[in-house]
Amino acid sequence: MSLLSGTLFLVLRLALVLALYAFLAWALYTLWRDLRRQVESATAVQIPGIELSREIPEGWTTQRFTVAEILIGRDPTCDCQLEDMTVSAHHAKLTYHHNQWWVEDVGSTNGTYLNQENVSTATILATGDDLQIGQVTLKVDLRKEILSE
16 A cells, blocks of 8 residues: 555656646746737837818818828829819828828929928928828828827
8 A cells, every 4th residue: 555655656747747737838838928019019009090181062071090101192193182173193101111101292293392391302201281282182180089089
């Protein structure tokens, strides 16, 4: 009987050690996975929203965007489609990089103007800017509360 209880005791001790190592491996894996998820979310690029408003006969219309690149033009594939004959098919592009929103003309016929100045190179946008695309004027709003809506 003593031999059986010694063997049983050894098997129980080994099972307890294996359970302890399995628990430690599970705990370390869970901590590593949570840490990796937090690092990924902390390093992900956060694109602040941008609002483009324009006056139409019925009042004002506003479009909100949270993507890093917005193509403006008359073409139906544009993100911000403007149905005006003075607007080129692909007129201007807004991009978010270096923590700023930028506007650039993409070879339009009638030009792109920011606060009544011709946009010849990529230019930084700010809240309250007037962006003229052909004869259409867009009001720019970069406020942070746009994201929460």
